[in-house]
Structures are given as structure tokens and as C-alpha cells.
Amino acid sequence: MTIALTKGNWPITSPVDALSRGLDLLLIPVVCFVLLIKAYEIFDLYVFLIIITPVYLIKNLLVDRLAPETPTLNWLDLAVLFVGIVEVVSYATSTYQPNSLYYLVEALFLFLFYCLIRFNLRHDYQRVAIYLAIAATGFWISSRALYSFWRHYGRLNALGFGDASEFKHLFGLVGSDGYATAERITMLLAFLPFPLILFFKLKRLRRVRWLMLAPVATILLALSVTFSRAVYVAVFAFLLVASLLVYRYKLFSARRIILFNLLVGIVALVCLAPVAKPVLTTLEMFKSKSQVRSLEGRIHLWRASIDIVEQHPWTGAGACNFPMRYGGYTEEHTAFVVSTFNYFLQILAERGALGLLAYSLLLFAFFKTSADHIKLCKSELYRLTAILCVASFGVVIVRDLTYSSILINKAANAVLWLMFAAIARTEA
Amino acid sequence: MILPMKVKPHTWMIVMMLAWAMFGWAVEKHAVAKSAEEHFQSFVLRMAEARYSEAQMEIENAVRLSPKNAYYVAGKGLLDERMIGPSLGSGVYLVSTADLDEEDRMHVDAAMSAYEKALALNPNDGCFHHNLGWLYNVSGHREQAIDCFKKAIEADGASAVYRVSFGLFYEQGGLTEDAANEYSSAIRLSPSLLDSRFFADFKRRRPSKAEELVAAVAQYLENQVRQTGDPFFKARLAKVYLYSGRTEALEILRQTTRELPNLSRPWLYLGQLYQLQSNEGEAKRSYERAVFLDKSDYSSQLRLGETYDREQRTSDAIGCYRSAIEDWLYKPSVSARRAARIYMAAHIVANDLIPEGLLSYTEPDFDLAGTCSRLAALYRDTGKTELADYYERLGKGTVPGSGFRVGG
Numbered sequence: 001m002t003i004a005l006t007k008g009n010w011p012i013t014s015p016v017d018a019l020s021r022g023l024d025l026l027l028i029p030v031v032c033f034v035l036l037i038k039a040y041e042i043f044d045l046y047v048f049l050i051i052i053t054p055v056y057l058i059k060n061l062l063v064d065r066l067a068p069e070t071p072t073l074n075w076l077d078l079a080v081l082f083v084g085i086v087e088v089v090s091y092a093t094s095t096y097q098p099n100s101l102y103y104l105v106e107a108l109f110l111f112l113f114y115c116l117i118r119f120n121l122r123h124d125y126q127r128v129a130i131y132l133a134i135a136a137t138g139f140w141i142s143s144r145a146l147y148s149f150w151r152h153y154g155r156l157n158a159l160g161f162g163d164a165s166e167f168k169h170l171f172g173l174v175g176s177d178g179y180a181t182a183e184r185i186t187m188l189l190a191f192l193p194f195p196l197i198l199f200f201k202l203k204r205l206r207r208v209r210w211l212m213l214a215p216v217a218t219i220l221l222a223l224s225v226t227f228s229r230a231v232y233v234a235v236f237a238f239l240l241v242a243s244l245l246v247y248r249y250k251l252f253s254a255r256r257i258i259l260f261n262l263l264v265g266i267v268a269l270v271c272l273a274p275v276a277k278p279v280l281t282t283l284e285m286f287k288s289k290s291q292v293r294s295l296e297g298r299i300h301l302w303r304a305s306i307d308i309v310e311q312h313p314w315t316g317a318g319a320c321n322f323p324m325r326y327g328g329y330t331e332e333h334t335a336f337v338v339s340t341f342n343y344f345l346q347i348l349a350e351r352g353a354l355g356l357l358a359y360s361l362l363l364f365a366f367f368k369t370s371a372d373h374i375k376l377c378k379s380e381l382y383r384l385t386a387i388l389c390v391a392s393f394g395v396v397i398v399r400d401l402t403y404s405s406i407l408i409n410k411a412a413n414a415v416l417w418l419m420f421a422a423i424a425r426t427e428a
Numbered sequence: 429m430i431l432p433m434k435v436k437p438h439t440w441m442i443v444m445m446l447a448w449a450m451f452g453w454a455v456e457k458h459a460v461a462k463s464a465e466e467h468f469q470s471f472v473l474r475m476a477e478a479r480y481s482e483a484q485m486e487i488e489n490a491v492r493l494s495p496k497n498a499y500y501v502a503g504k505g506l507l508d509e510r511m512i513g514p515s516l517g518s519g520v521y522l523v524s525t526a527d528l529d530e531e532d533r534m535h536v537d538a539a540m541s542a543y544e545k546a547l548a549l550n551p552n553d554g555c556f557h558h559n560l561g562w563l564y565n566v567s568g569h570r571e572q573a574i575d576c577f578k579k580a581i582e583a584d585g586a587s588a589v590y591r592v593s594f595g596l597f598y599e600q601g602g603l604t605e606d607a608a609n610e611y612s613s614a615i616r617l618s619p620s621l622l623d624s625r626f627f628a629d630f631k632r633r634r635p636s637k638a639e640e641l642v643a644a645v646a647q648y649l650e651n652q653v654r655q656t657g658d659p660f661f662k663a664r665l666a667k668v669y670l671y672s673g674r675t676e677a678l679e680i681l682r683q684t685t686r687e688l689p690n691l692s693r694p695w696l697y698l699g700q701l702y703q704l705q706s707n708e709g710e711a712k713r714s715y716e717r718a719v720f721l722d723k724s725d726y727s728s729q730l731r732l733g734e735t736y737d738r739e740q741r742t743s744d745a746i747g748c749y750r751s752a753i754e755d756w757l758y759k760p761s762v763s764a765r766r767a768a769r770i771y772m773a774a775h776i777v778a779n780d781l782i783p784e785g786l787l788s789y790t791e792p793d794f795d796l797a798g799t800c801s802r803l804a805a806l807y808r809d810t811g812k813t814e815l816a817d818y819y820e821r822l823g824k825g826t827v828p829g830s831g832f833r834v835g836g
Contacts (some may be wrong), residue, residue, distance in 0.1 A: 046455040053448050061441055073440060084447060096550060098461065098497045099772050105458045108451040115444050159717050166690045170721070289659060289687045323770045324550060336584070338769050 020063045023056065027120050031418070032133040034113060039137055039187060039411040046105060053112050060119050076424040077118070079358070079365035080417075084111040086358040087319070090351045094318025095325065103319035106410065110417045117421035124381070127422070128201065131194040134415065138191030139215035142222035145188075148172050149225045153275070165227035165278035166290055185226050186405040188219050189234055189396050190415040193388030195219075196242075200251075201381050220264065221271050227282045229291070230402045234395035239264065242391040249374055251384055298341045298402060305340040308349045316352035319407075325349075339408070343400035346407060362420075366393060370423050389419040464493035468500055469775040471507075476758075476778070480511050498549035499771040502556050502780075505542030508535045509563065509782050528566070536567050539782075553770075554583035555763035558590050559782040565597055573597060587762065588618035589781065589790050592626055608637055615645045619667035620693070623727075623792035642672060653680075659687040663694045670697050677701055692722035699731060711735065719748070726755035727792050730799060742806055749803040753822070756794045761787050797823040 030052055037045055087107035094100035121127065152171045156164055199212040223231050243257050252260075272279050286292055308317060308325050317325045323338050340346045347355045370386040377383050393416060400406050406413060467490035474483035487507055490500045512532045528536065543560040547553065561576030577594040584590065595610030611630065615621050622642070631638040649665035652658065662684045669677035681698045684691070699714030712735045718728035733748030760778035767776050781787050788794075800823025807816035 044458075046451075046458065050448070050452055050455060053444070053451075057441060057444055057448070061438070077440070081443065088450065096496075096498070098494060101454065101457055101461060102772055105451070105454045108447060108454055111447055112444070112451055115440075115447070119440075155720065159720055160713065161689060161717070163689075166688070167721075169690075290690070320772060323766075324552060336586075336766050 016063055020059060023059050023063075024120065024123060024126060027056075027116070028126055028129045028133075031117065031121075031130050035130075035134060035411070035414055035418070036137055038414040039141060041410055044105075046109060049109055049112055049116075053116065056116055056120055064119075074369055074424060075365040076362075076369045076420060079362040080111060080114050080420060080424075083358045083362050084108065086351060086355050090315055090319055090355060093315040094321065095312070096318055096321050099320040099324065100318040103407070106413070107319075110413060113414065114417050114421045114424075117418055118425050121422060121425050127381075127385075128198065130418075131198050131201075134191055135195035135198055135212060135215045138188065138195065138219050141191075142188055142215070142218040145171075145222040146218060146225065149222075163278050163281055163288075164225075164275060165281040166288070168225075168227040171225070183403075183405045183408050184411075185223065185228070185231060186396055186399060186403075186409050187411040187415065188223055189231070189238070189399060190392060190412045190419075192216070192219050192238060193242075193385075193392040193419075196388055197381070197385050200384055216264070217267055217271075220268055224268065224272055224279065225275065227278050229282055229285055230399045232282055234399040237398050238391050238395040241394055242388055245374070245387040245391065246384070249383060249387065251380060251387070301337055301341055302345060305342075305345050305349050309345075309352075312349075312352055314352045315354055316348065316350045319350050322346065322349055339404035341403055343397060343404055343406055346404040363397070366390075366420055366423065373423060386423055389423060393419060460493050461497075464490045464497065464500065465774055467493065468503065468773075471503060472775045472777055475507065475510070478510075480507060483507055484511075496549060497771070498546045498553065498556070499767055499773055501542055501549065502546035502553070502559075503777060505539040505546065505559065505563075506777060506780060506782065508539035508542060509559070510784060511535050533567075536563055539563050540567065550770075552583050554580045554587060554590060555761075555767075555780055557583060558587075558593060559780075561597070562593065562782045565600075570601065584763075586617060588614040588621055589761070589786065591617070592621065592790050593786065596626075604634070604637070608641055612641050612644055612648075615641065615668075616648055616664070619645070619664045619671070620727075620792050621790060622667070622671040624790050625788070625793050626790050628793070642668060646672065659684045659691070662687075663691060663697070666694065667697055670701060690721060692718045692725055692728065695721065696725065696728045696731065699728075703731075708735070708738075712739075723751065724755050724759055726752040726759065726794055729755060730794070733799075737802070737806070742810060746803065746806050746810075749799055749806070752794070753796065753799055753803065753819075756788075756796060799823075 034045055034049075037043065084107060087104055091097065091100045091104040121130075149171045152167070153164055156167055161167060195212045195215040199209050199216070202209040202212065220235065223235055239261060243261060246252050247254055247257055281288055284291075286295060304326070305322075308322070311317070311325075322340060323336070326337055340349055344356060344359075347359050351358075367390060370390045373386045374383050374390075377386070396406060396412065396416065406416070467486045471483050471486035471490060474480070474486060484507055487500065487504045491497070491504055494500055512528070512535045540560060540563045543556050543563065546556050547560065550556070557576045557580035561573045561580060564570070564573035564576060574597075577590065577597060580590040581587070581594065591610045591614035595607040595614065598604075598610060599607035611627075615627075621627055627638070646665065646668045649661055649668060652661040653665055662680050666677045666680040666684060669675075669680065677697070678701050681694050681701065684694045685698060688694075695714045695718035699711045699718060702708075702711035702714060712732070715728055715732040715735060718725065719732050722728065729748045729752035733745045733752060736742075736745035736748060758778055760776055761781055764776045764778055764780045767773055767780070779787050800819045804816040804819040804823065807813070807819065
């Protein structure tokens with residue numbers, strides 16, 4: 001029996017081979033299911049992963065050992081492992097373990113999810129299918145966000161409110177599950193590279209590939225109507241960094257890159273024309289009262305957060321404990337805040353210097369592995385994936401310099417760890 | 429970027445197996461925490477329905493499964509307080525509560541013990557300190573009570589309720605000046621207290637002191653506005669002016685709503701001012717804006733409902749009245765809302781303050797009976813007699829569990 005499962009159309013020669021191929025195929029719905037459930041946070045998938053992990057572990061041990069290739073571990077693998085260990089230590093030393101338990105489970109989930117992809121994402125068809133699923137999810141979520149915005153915008157106009165940027169917290173752009181829009185919108189930044197990868201990957205399917213620009217457009221528009229300065233900076237940074245890297249590594253000509261950016265710019269300009277005023281207000285950065293207050297509040301918060309760090313310098317106060325600890329450390333004891341509004345400060349406050357070291361190492365290992373890969377890899381798809389993933393992860397970090405959404409947002413976290421695994425795997 | 433050593437896949441597989449085992453352990457712990465959360469959810473529902481003996485079973489199960497969860501432990505204390513007879517209900521803040529019977533004393537002791545344990549787990553919770561302060565006061569430990577109220581304010585200096593409690597405590601001990609200082613701080617933080625039953629009672633008890641206090645708060649806020657120009661101070665000042673009947677309120681509110689149009693309360697106050705000037709159109713517009721910005725503000729919902737009612741927009745009026753009633757009955761306290769984030773709690777006890785009636789006592793007053801009666805009449809007019817009967821009963825306080833917020 002011969003089943004065409006791969007590009008090479010290799011025949012299935014034995015039941016073991018069939019099992020291996022079947023599990024490779026099954027990885028696609030498994031990963032898509034995890035990402036979809038994470039995006040909507042409908043329920044947790046812990047038991048699901050407890051069942052799936054040993055299945056693939058046995059496959060890797062008993063079936064894949066027949067394969068001649070031996071996966072070589074790299075620094076990204078070690079960095080991921082280090083982060084996992086630090087999360088366990090952080091839980092053990094947490095000042096309030098009931099809260100930290102939630103993130104310990106999540107951190108171990110991400111580690112196993114990483115391993116699952118790292119050792120089993122072996123074929124192009126798997127990548128394309130997973131990226132398609134992410135692009136479709138991104139399209140759906142961003143379209144819903146735009147619809148939600150449009151409804152609220154209509155109501156704002158009817159009530160005579162002039163500048164929509166003042167009311168961005170009301171739009172409910174990405175679900176209304178108790179988290180602020182700003183905490184959840186980061187997932188769209190993480191989704192952004194995947195439709196772009198497919199757009200360039202599906203060169204031969206000329207008509208289909210243009211469909212991939214639909215999720216790019218809706219995601220960019222949804223990000224635009226957040227009227228968040230940090231998101232705007234992140235989007236610009238994404239386009240700039242991706243364009244420069246693509247040009248630097250000669251994946252496309254300067255003309256094509258400029259044309260593509262022009263196309264994105266024109267579409268964005270046309271679509272955002274009806275909401276030009278709040279977009280301009282956002283671009284002014286520090287003009288309105290809200291913008292000034294927001295910046296002042298953040299600066300004050302960053303200073304106050306240092307006090308918490310001083311109390312627990314090595315292992316931090318424990319994951320998810322910042323809101324609990326903050327009240328006891330501020331001088332004024334006036335405001336309730338849920339986070340430090342800075343990714344690195346959040347890690348330092350909750351996981352201490354050890355945590356900062358682990359997450360910094362992860363960041364460094366990811367960028368270094370990606371850079372090596374961009375230089376050395378021959379496959380255009382893999383190089384482009386690395387470039388866009390670097391740009392995406394970079395801008396998520398840029399966005400989180402004034403917010404702390406990565407550690408809260410499960411969907412963004414899952415997609416980022418998928419990127420880590422995809423990059424680590426590619427190099428291997 | 430490849431590692432200097434070539435790690436065999438088997439080595440990594442062992443790491444994975446260890447991680448998997450650790451994950452299994454963590455998931456097991458997480459499942460226990462979830463199970464505790466389910467018991468806590470049932471506890472919250474039973475508390476809302478005032479079915480305290482069933483609530484006790486649920487909270488004991490939750491604490492047994494998750495003994496380190498400060499929020500659950502405090503819930504146990506809250507329940508014990510609720511199980512004390514009517515002596516700690518609303519309206520008894522200034523009378524001696526020493527005449528507790530044996531069973532009540534047991535509940536007070538159990539509640540104190542629970543809050544002490546909760547504070548050992550999280551010493552930064554202002555609400556726990558505040559509640560323990562009242563419990564110490566009831567059991568005659570005034571020094572400890574003072575200490576607790578001070579710690580509550582230290583943990584959350586923005587809470588007006590804690591300061592009102594501290595003031596009531598001082599007033600109970602005859603320290604009127606200290607009490608007035610606390611009330612003044614509370615009104616500076618939240619001028620909507622001027623519309624509460626607490627302030628109405630205070631004004632009745634000490635009319636001249638109340639007037640002095642309002643004037644002092646206005647002066648303080650005027651200085652703040654001059655120094656900082658902060659729209660939040662402007663909004664507070666406008667509220668104090670509105671209460672005192674001063675016309676400057678209108679200009680300040682217009683300024684505030686221009687500078688920060690996303691604040692709900694200034695629109696409500698502006699609506700009230702327009703209404704006083706018989707400018708119904710602008711009043712309605714302001715109320716609509718206030719409701720859009722904060723759907724859970726029963727004052728705005730009520731005012732908008734009354735406006736629609738006058739315009740004979742019956743279905744809109746019904747919607748607003750219903751929202752107002754539900755918000756009034758079920759809107760959680762500030763500390764309860766925060767608990768959702770601080771303790772990552774999926775379920776919260778909406779009224780987590782001791783004494784039970786304190787929450788409604790310190791919020792802008794709401795005519796529950798009158799609103800229910802009007803809503804019932806509107807439902808009767810539209811032929812919905814079942815709903816009309818329900819709201820009539822609700823207004824009379826005969827619907828089980830409907831009085832949990834007001835201590836009924």
C-alpha cells in the first residue's frame with residue numbers, strides 16, 4: 001500500500017512506518033487544537049497533553065530511532081529547559097503558591113508543547129497546515145475584533161463622542177473574558193508572520209496565495225483600531241525589521257519589498273480613513289490627557305516595582321503574585337495594578353534575578369539560533385520563517401516594554417513557543 | 429550555535445519524561461485547586477441566597493482542599509460573621525454590640541481566627557484587615573481594632589470605605605474629631621459618599637459638623653485642582669459643588685468631560701445638573717453617555733430609566749430599571765472585584781465587607797422598593813404579570829436571597 005503523505009511521495013513500507021507517518025499527520029490537528037483552545041481559553045488542555053506526550057515520546061523512542069538522523073540539541077533547547085527549571089524553583093520559593101501553581105502548570109505545558117513540536121515537526125506539509133490554521137484563526141479573531149469595534153464605534157458616534165482613542169478599553173476587541181483588550185491583543189502580533197510566510201511560500205498557487213493577504217490585512221487593521229501606541233510602534237517595527245532582514249539576506253529584491261510595503265500602507269490608509277482622527281491622536285503619542293497620565297502612571301509604577309524586586313531579589317515573589325504584593329510596597333498605597341507594565345520588570349519582580357537570567361537567555365538563544373539559521377539554511381521557506389518569527393517575537397517584546405501581556409496571554413505564549421520549537425527544529 | 433557536546437536523543441527523552449512526571453504532579457494539584465474552586469463557587473451562590481448552613485459545608489470543603497488559599501480562608505470568616513444574629517447588620521455601627529449570646533460569640537471568635545489565618549497567608553489584603561478590625565471591635569478588643577483599621581488603610585489608601593469604618597469606630601468611642609478627619613479623607617477620595625445613607629445619618633447626628641466637613645473637602649479639592657489641574661480632582665470637586673448647590677459645578681464638569689471624556693461619573697453629575705436646570709435633552713444625553721461608559725452604575729441606569737419613563741419609552745425604561753436593580757443588588761465591592769485578579773479567583777463574594785450592610789450604607793442611596801414598584805407597574809401595563817409580581821415581591825424584600833447586599 002502506498003499513501004502519498006509527503007512531497008517525496010515515499011511509499012509506506014511497514015506498519016511501524018505507517019504508524020510514524022500517521023502520528024506525524026496527527027500532529028497537525030493536535031497543534032491546531034491546542035492553539036485554537038488557547039486562543040479562546042475555553043478550557044485547559046492539561047489532561048490532553050498528559051495523554052498525547054507519552055504517545056509521541058514512545059514514537060520518538062521506539063519508532064524514530066530507526067531513522068538515521070540524530071537530533072542535535074542547541075542552546076535554544078537548553079534555554080527552554082532552563083526556563084522550565086526556573087519556573088519550578090520560582091513555584092517552590094513563591095510567597096503565595098496557590099497563584100503560582102497556575103503558571104507552573106502553564107510553564108510545564110509550554111515546555112512539553114515545545115518538545116512535542118521540536119521532535120515531531122519534520123515535514124513541510126505539517127508546517128504549511130499548521131501555519132494555515134494559525135492564519136485562519138488570526139483572520140477569524142481579527143475580523144470579529146473589527147466587527148466589535150465597528151459596533152462600538154457606531155454607538156460612540158451616536159452619543160456624540162469625538163475621539164474613539166479615549167474609549168479603546170470599551171471595544172472588547174479580542175474576547176470579553178475579564179482580561180483587558182491590551183492583554184489579549186498581543187496574540188494578533190504573534191499570529192502576524194504566519195499568513196505572510198504562506199503568502200511567500202505558496203508562490204506557485206498564484207490565486208490562493210493572495211487569499212493569505214486577507215488575514216494580514218484584518219490583523220493589521222484590528223491592531224490599528226486598538227489605538228495603542230505600543231502596538232503601533234510594534235507594527236511599524238515588524239514591517240521595518242522584516243523588510244530589512246528580507247533585503248539583507250536577499251530573499252526578495254528591494255523593488256518587491258517596497259511594493260509590498262506600499263500595498264500594505266495603501267490598504268491600511270484606505271481602510272483607516274474613517275477613523276483617521278483617533279489614529280492620528282494615537283500617533284501623536286503624548287498629546288492627550290489620557291496619554292500623558294498613562295505614561296506618568298507607568299513611570300511611577302516602574303519605580304515602585306523596584307521595591308518588590310529588592311525584597312525578593314533572587315527568585316522573586318512568585319509567578320502571578322505581583323498584584324498581591326504591590327499594595328504592600330508602594331509608598332502611597334493608592335492604586336491597584338495588575339502588572340508592572342514591563343515584561344522584564346514583571347519577570348524580575350515575580351521570578352527574581354534567576355528568572356530574568358533564564359528568560360534573557362531564551363531571548364538571546366532564540367535570536368542567535370534564528371540568525372545562524374538565516375545565514376546557513378538553504379531553504380527559502382525556513383529562512384523566511386526565521387526572519388518573520390524574529391521580527392514578530394522582537395516586536396512582541398517591544399510592545400511589552402510598556403505592558404506585561406506575554407506572561408498572561410496564553411495564546412500568544414503558545415504561538416511564541418511554537419516559533420521557538422519551529423526554529424530549533426529547523427536548525428537541527 | 430550548536431552545543432559543544434552532542435546530546436543523545438535518549439538523554440533528552442529522559443528530561444522529557446521527568447518534565448512529564450512533574451507536569452502530571454502539577455496537573456493533579458491544579459485539579460484539586462479546581463475542585464476547591466467548585467466548592468467555593470457553590471459557597472458564593474449559597475451566600476447570595478443566605479443559605480448559610482449549606483454555604484458552611486461548601487467553604488469547609490474548599491478550605492480542606494486548598495488550605496493555603498487566603499481567599500477561601502477569609503470566606504470562612506465572612507460566613508461566620510454572617511451567621512451571627514442580626515446584631516451586626518446595617519444601621520448598628522454606633523451602638524454597643526457587647527450583648528452577643530454564646531453562639532454569636534463562637535461565630536465571632538471563629539471569624540477572627542479565620543481572618544487571622546488569611547492574613548498570615550496574605551498580609552497585604554486591606555479587606556481582611558478591615559473586616560478583622562470590626563470583629564475585634566465587636567469582641568471588645570479596641571486596640572487591636574485600631575491596629576487593623578490602620579493596616580487596612582495602609583494596604584489600600586484609596587479605599588473610602590475603610591476610612592468610613594475607622595471614622596465610625598472613632599465616633600463609637602466618642603472621638604468625634606478623629607471621626608470627622610476620617611470621614612473627610614473618605615469624602616475626598618469618593619465624594620459620592622455624600623449621597624449615601626452613611627452621610628445622611630451623620631448629617632442628622634451632627635448637622636454643623638457635616639457642613640464644616642463638606643466645606644473643608646471643597647477647599648482641599650480646590651487647592652488640588654489649582655496645583656495639579658488633574659481632571660479626577662476636578663470631577664470630585666464638581667460633585668461636592670453639586671451637593672452644595674453651587675453653580676460652578678457645571679463649568680468644571682464641562683471641562684472634565686472635555687479632558688477625560690471616558691469617565692462615567694462626571695457625565696452622571698452633568699446629567700443631574702442639566703436636569704436641575706430642566707434641560708431634559710442634555711440630561712438624557714449625559715445619562716446615556718454615563719451608562720455607555722459604565723453599565724454597572726445603578727445611579728446612571730436609574731436616572732436614564734426615569735428619563736425614558738417620562739418620555740414613555742416603556743421598554744427602554746424597563747431595561748434601565750432592571751439593570752439598576754440588578755446592579756444595586758449584585759454589584760461587587762471594590763475589594764471583591766480586585767480579589768478576582770489578586771487571588772486569580774473565578775468566583776467572588778460580591779459583598780465581602782463586615783458588617784454585612786456596610787457596602788450599601790456607604791454607596792449612593794438607592795430606592796429599591798420604589799424602583800421595583802415602578803418596574804412592576806410598567807410590567808403590569810405591558811401584560812407581563814409574572815414579572816410584575818416578582819418585582820413587587822422583590823421590592824417588599826420577600827424574594828429569598830435578594831437582600832444579601834443590604835443585610836436584610
